[in-house]
Amino acid sequence: MDHIVSLSLRTVALLRTFLVRDRRGAAALEFALGSVVLLSTASICFDLYTRISADTAGARMASIMADYVSRDEHPDLAEMTKLGEFLYNNELGVPANLAFVVTAIRKPSGNPPEVLWIDETIKIGDATATQELADACAQHVDGSPPSPVLPGHFTMADDDILIIVEFCARLTRLGALSQQVAGDIYRLYALPARTQGKTPDPPA
């Protein structure tokens, strides 16, 4: 018993020597701890900046794609894909998996709006991840056969045609930390078709 008490007292004395009396290296320890906090804060800020930039870029990408599709009676899928790739490289500019979902909705005279076609083929990145994104991205169609859920409680006049472009992205490197909190990027842009009364074909 005496032996244990003696050992404990010696341990406490040793700890006091290191933690209280001996201050050597304290500044280095503070610097190390402070560096971790500062570097973590800087990383989080940079990650957040990337996320915000990607989010606004996503909005622009959706609007450019919608503008492109809405003027075409026969949308060219190859050109749309190239446009998507260009926007990914030059507007988004950070590694990501992404998918565009383009939907055309028509309102026949005297009937509720109906889905003309949906295109989910423009995907960039890992096949599994982009398929998952595309499946979850189409938020303005519902059921099978798909019926439209108009964004923002839009109303459509008879014979109106609406082009909706939904953009979904999952950042894979920069911005991936904020991604854990904020989830995938989702952006939507809707425009009336400007094909002068002609019904646009599905992209091909």
Next chain:
Amino acid sequence: MTTESVLAIGTFVIAFAGLMEIVGVTFQTDQMDRAAQAAARALALDSSILHDDAKRKERACDAIIDELDKDPAFDCWDKWPDSKIQPNVNPSELPATLALNQDPAGSSGEMVFVRIGWSRDLMSFEQSSTSVSMVAMGLARAEP
């Protein structure tokens, strides 16, 4: 005041300035991207001026002035000489339009591409001689 306090305050000031710089860059970059987009859309709406270099430059600059809320006398092309307008580009030719002085050969596409080459003074100091080059771009499909 101890050395440690001075260092702590210095670190805090630098960190705060860095944070403000990030906010400033984010805001300004987004603003310039929107200005380029507004210019492209303005040009795409009027095919009559699309192939007149002087008119399209004037129209694009008007749209940029509106978007950035600048003085009407602001000369975009003098301020940002590294800018260009490519009035008839196909999506497949877009990568080439990003390089200055390298127009896609024989392009006859339908998209208007506006590229604004602008620069931002670091830390926004008036006398700063260090600036970073940035590119803002806008794309819109012209009337058929």
